[in-house]
Amino acid sequence: MKKVLFLLLFANVLSAQKMQTLTYFKNDTLQLDLDLYMPDKKPSGKLPLMIFVHGGGFSGGQRLQNASFCQYLAQHGFAAATISYTLYMKGKKFSCDGILTEKVKAFKFGVNDLWLATSYFLQNKEKFNLDDSKIFISGSSAGAETVLHAAYWDRNLMKMYEHNLPPDFKYAGLVSGAGAIMDLNLITDKNIIPMFFFHGNGDGTVPYGTAAHHYCKTDASGWLMLFGSYSIYNYALAKNASAELYTYCGGGHEYSGWLFEKEQQKIVDFxxxxxVGEKIQSHTIVKTGKKNELSCAYGFCD
Structure with missing residues (x-):
């Protein structure tokens, strides 16, 4: 028994040695760090990179959330980083009784921090042996909202810092766990990228289809219309783009991290x-045994 415990402890130490904490941005008032996980074996070529953004309503959470996802990717030949970012809503209201402009500003801070992290890796691509044409982004809940807007917002119009991203830079793809975007029209034929979604269709926090954030009434001070995974997926199909969706039938917001935590191989497969340039258009409906009014509105619970 003691030998087994020692081997487990030794394995954990080795695993910890493969992770390095780095500062990707610093000014007089702010320091932003990330944890970078690299493969054990020396690769034959340059590495694809995944940048992960944690959830927490832009007010909580930490980059250690879903560190296991980054470790899994590193074991499968990826460089993977999980980042800290500005939690602008800390101490503020992010639900129906919040302030709309403040909610949008929270998105903007997260997106700009992700652009800064991306810029950091582009500037250090030789140091980390990265393939700059294979940079992916992923996130759950608030992190998913961040990656969707980072992919499709106008970087000049919405920038808060000089991120130094090339004008023609595009992410190779994104993974969104219970995410949403403010406007489908942000996604165009020119900027659309491959997308992987998973979402509970009974989510009462971030809409699975098209609805207000938290399903707020239209007279709420924090009313914000969002287009969730199902709406974006169908929009992508209409543009004949690559998109994959896992619908957790009856599931709520607790499924926002499900594949990052429990079924990472599905993401790796995508x-x-x-x-390798494969076109993907796939929708998988997963029964959870749960049922509520929101989920059954889409007809998947029959």
Missing amino acids: LEKIM
């Missing part, structure tokens, strides 16, 4: 197909 990424590997995208990297």
